[in-house]
Amino acid sequence: MASVGQLMERRGLLHRMSWPTEWLGAGVALLLVSGCAGPQSSLAPAGRGAERIAELFWWMTGGAVVVWLIVAWLTWSAIRGRVAKQDARRALFYIVGGGALFPTAVLTALLVYGLGQMPALLAPAPEGSLRIEVTGEQFWWRVRYLPADGQPAVVLANEIRLPVGEPVELWLNSPDVIHSFWIPALGGKMDMIPGRTTRLLLEPTRTGTFRGQCAEYCGESHALMAFPVVVAEKREFGQWLDAQRRPAAESSDALALRGREAFFVNGCAACHTVRGTPSRGLIGPDLTHVGSRLSLGAGTVPNDHDGFVRWLAETDTVKPGVLMPHFGMLPRDELDALAAYLESLQ
Numbered sequence: 001m002a003s004v005g006q007l008m009e010r011r012g013l014l015h016r017m018s019w020p021t022e023w024l025g026a027g028v029a030l031l032l033v034s035g036c037a038g039p040q041s042s043l044a045p046a047g048r049g050a051e052r053i054a055e056l057f058w059w060m061t062g063g064a065v066v067v068w069l070i071v072a073w074l075t076w077s078a079i080r081g082r083v084a085k086q087d088a089r090r091a092l093f094y095i096v097g098g099g100a101l102f103p104t105a106v107l108t109a110l111l112v113y114g115l116g117q118m119p120a121l122l123a124p125a126p127e128g129s130l131r132i133e134v135t136g137e138q139f140w141w142r143v144r145y146l147p148a149d150g151q152p153a154v155v156l157a158n159e160i161r162l163p164v165g166e167p168v169e170l171w172l173n174s175p176d177v178i179h180s181f182w183i184p185a186l187g188g189k190m191d192m193i194p195g196r197t198t199r200l201l202l203e204p205t206r207t208g209t210f211r212g213q214c215a216e217y218c219g220e221s222h223a224l225m226a227f228p229v230v231v232a233e234k235r236e237f238g239q240w241l242d243a244q245r246r247p248a249a250e251s252s253d254a255l256a257l258r259g260r261e262a263f264f265v266n267g268c269a270a271c272h273t274v275r276g277t278p279s280r281g282l283i284g285p286d287l288t289h290v291g292s293r294l295s296l297g298a299g300t301v302p303n304d305h306d307g308f309v310r311w312l313a314e315t316d317t318v319k320p321g322v323l324m325p326h327f328g329m330l331p332r333d334e335l336d337a338l339a340a341y342l343e344s345l346q
């Protein structure tokens with residue numbers, strides 16, 4: 001009697017895989033893996049947590065590849081009819097051994113290895129570590145640095161800077177819906193849950209600029225809820241934090257001064273704080289140093305003059321569902337003035 005493979009070959013269903021096809025497949029796989037680099041990749045780790053997660057990923061991928069190769073070889077052998085005539089005991093060996101014992105052993109080993117990584121990922125930061133409170137808002141990030149030396153908190157938004165080689169504890173929360181805080185290059189993700197504070201330990205291992213992103217669907221602009229993360233040397237980080245602590249710079253530029261007036265006339269102060277001015281609103285992001293940030297609108301618009309004008313005039317199209325009303329009704333020169341003022345807040 002013909003084997004399954006012979007039957008398939010006769011019907012033209014089976015072709016020998018040619019080398020060019022195999023090389024093409026390998027090339028595509030390599031291209032896919034090279035897409036795993038960049039500022040938002042957990043496979044290009046820049047933090048202790050991300051290193052452990054990447055290691056776990058490669059062990060699990062390696063395990064999966066070995067299992068797949070064994071299954072593919074068994075399938076191939078069955079199709080080609082190369083397996084010797086079956087008897088009941090051999091069939092039982094394949095069913096119990098390959099169907100129950102082997103997967104149980106492989107999955108148990110991976111589970112034990114994976115669970116073994118968790119205590120280090122969930123450990124609290126050592127006493128005296130830098131603490132940062134991050135609140136997931138609609139659709140932006142409220143960031144408060146809580147210095148250990150008793151100084152007042154430093155409030156900013158949509159940007160996080162960290163010192164390299166230092167453990168940092170993030171206190172995460174949300175006033176309304178669940179968000180998930182994730183900087184893939186630095187560590188695992190952690191849910192931000194209304195009514196409770198979750199904690200995440202991060203320890204960057206190299207300097208650079210990375211990208212964080214909300215990882216839990218939270219509304220129509222969930223995908224537009226990102227933030228840049230800058231990891232710098234400790235001294236550079238300290239200088240940056242000192243600069244953030246200071247009140248807003250006063251600009252003498254005529255356009256910026258007109259913009260400052262427009263800022264108060266149009267009611268921006270009701271929602272935003274600009275430290276050092278009467279602007280004390282708490283609903284929206286703190287704008288004290290908004291001109292020095294790496295992006296606007298939580299990673300959605302470049303931080304330049306045109307970016308500010310676009311954000312002010314087309315807020316609801318740039319980021320649907322955001323609480324800030326758009327100011328597209330203002331004349332262009334007033335938008336320019338507002339943009340000049342916001343840019344001057346370095």
Ligand code: CUA
Nearest residue numbers: 179214218222
């Ligand atoms: Cu916040 Cu998704």
